[in-house]
Amino acid sequence: MVEVWIVILRGGQYAAGALLLGLPAFMLYSARAVEPLALRWPRPVLIWTAAVLALAAPALLLAQTALMAGSLSEAVKPASLGFMITGMGLGQALGVRTLAALLALGLAVLLRPGRLMWSLLLLPGLVVSASFAWTGHGAATEGAGHGLHLAADILHAVAASLWIGALAAFTALILRRSGDNTVWDKGLERSLAGFAGVGAVAVAALVVTGLVNSAFLIGLPQIASLWNSPYGLLLTLKLALFGLMVVLAAANRFRLAPLMTADASRAALHLRKSLSAEFVLGLTILAVVALMGTLPPPASA
Numbered sequence: 100m101v102e103v104w105i106v107i108l109r110g111g112q113y114a115a116g117a118l119l120l121g122l123p124a125f126m127l128y129s130a131r132a133v134e135p136l137a138l139r140w141p142r143p144v145l146i147w148t149a150a151v152l153a154l155a156a157p158a159l160l161l162a163q164t165a166l167m168a169g170s171l172s173e174a175v176k177p178a179s180l181g182f183m184i185t186g187m188g189l190g191q192a193l194g195v196r197t198l199a200a201l202l203a204l205g206l207a208v209l210l211r212p213g214r215l216m217w218s219l220l221l222l223p224g225l226v227v228s229a230s231f232a233w234t235g236h237g238a239a240t241e242g243a244g245h246g247l248h249l250a251a252d253i254l255h256a257v258a259a260s261l262w263i264g265a266l267a268a269f270t271a272l273i274l275r276r277s278g279d280n281t282v283w284d285k286g287l288e289r290s291l292a293g294f295a296g297v298g299a300v301a302v303a304a305l306v307v308t309g310l311v312n313s314a315f316l317i318g319l320p321q322i323a324s325l326w327n328s329p330y331g332l333l334l335t336l337k338l339a340l341f342g343l344m345v346v347l348a349a350a351n352r353f354r355l356a357p358l359m360t361a362d363a364s365r366a367a368l369h370l371r372k373s374l375s376a377e378f379v380l381g382l383t384i385l386a387v388v389a390l391m392g393t394l395p396p397p398a399s400a
Contacts, residue, residue: 101166102393108159109234110389112196114382115152116231118144119203120224120257121264123217128297129268129290130214140271142212145220149204152227156197159234160190192233199223199230228260229253235392240315248315255308258301263381265294270378273371287367295352302345309341316396330394337387340380347377 122141164183165174173179183190203223210216232238237252238245272287313334317325325331351373358366 101162101171105159105162105166106389106393108155108162109392110386112152112155112159112227113231113385113389114263115148115155115200116224116227116256117260117263117381117385118148118267119152119200119264120221120228120260121262121266122268123220123224124261124297125265125268125290125294126212126217127214127221129293139212141268142207142216146204146207149200149207149223153197153200153204156193156200160184160193160197163189163193188233188238192230192238196227196230196234199226203227224260225257228256231256235388236316236396237312244315247311251308251311254304255312258304258308259381259384261297262301262305263378263385265298266374266378266381269294269370269374273367273374287370291351298348298352302348305341325397328394328397330391330396333387333391333394337384337391340384340387344377344380344384347373347380351377 122145126138126141160180160183161171161174164179165171167183168174168176168179180190184194185191200223203220206216206219206223210219232249232252235252237249240248269287269290272290317331317334326335351370355366355370355373358369
């Protein structure tokens with residue numbers, strides 16, 4: 100049962116990290132587009148997300164301690180928790196993640212929505228996303244490749260957060276559209292154009308860092324037998340879902356975004372389906388990654 104809660108808590112924190120980094124970044128690079136739309140929902144979403152994360156990170160620390168100590172009663176002992184926090188990178192990362200979530204919560208509550216708030220929120224968002232590398236397989240590599248693998252895992256997590264956080268914003272925008280709304284359509288069109296460069300960089304970073312991570316976690320000798328392990332099957336599923344996301348993103352960028360100028364209503368209808376599907380695929384990948392993090396990779400066998 101503890102293992103199930105660990106997977107749930109990990110997946111929820113991946114989603115929270117994507118919102119904490121991706122939403123403020125979206126508000127910055129889409130500033131010209133979102134200003135006339137008077138978006139009010141990002142701030143309360145970020146407040147709730149930070150609050151949930153500030154509770155979920157210590158809960159994951161407790162669950163991980165219970166798994167290592169053998170029981171929940173042992174996990175709550177100061178000696179067990181103290182060892183996790185001071186003696187293990189995983190515990191330290193969860194502690195830093197908790198502090199970053201509290202900082203994001205304070206900024207979102209105290210500051211008014213605007214460029215200053217969005218800019219300041221990038222820091223705790225980056226810290227949260229980067230901390231995932233220390234609670235996954237990225238920090239476990241030993242030897243000369245440790246720094247490279249850790250850096251690749253950090254960049255992978257940041258790129259994924261930027262992409263999925265933007266998808267959350269786009270999905271909310273397109274689902275709130277109703278009827279003929281020229282101002283809304285122009286804002287959505289400019290937001291898509293503003294995300295084009297960020298999205299391309301994020302996808303490229305995910306591909307490159309994914310290859311680096313796979314080299315460390317799978318290894319060339321294990322490629323032929325990749326599908327013989329649960330980790331390998333989940334990795335295959337993750338890659339298939341990622342491929343579908345890239346196809347949908349390309350359709351949005353090169354087909355539906357230009358169509359907004361010619362026929363906004365028709366384009367918005369297709370975008371509603373495409374962006375929603377892409378967002379669901381992204382969340383599914385986070386769930387798969389949460390489960391993969393609890394399994395031994397082929398290279399460790």
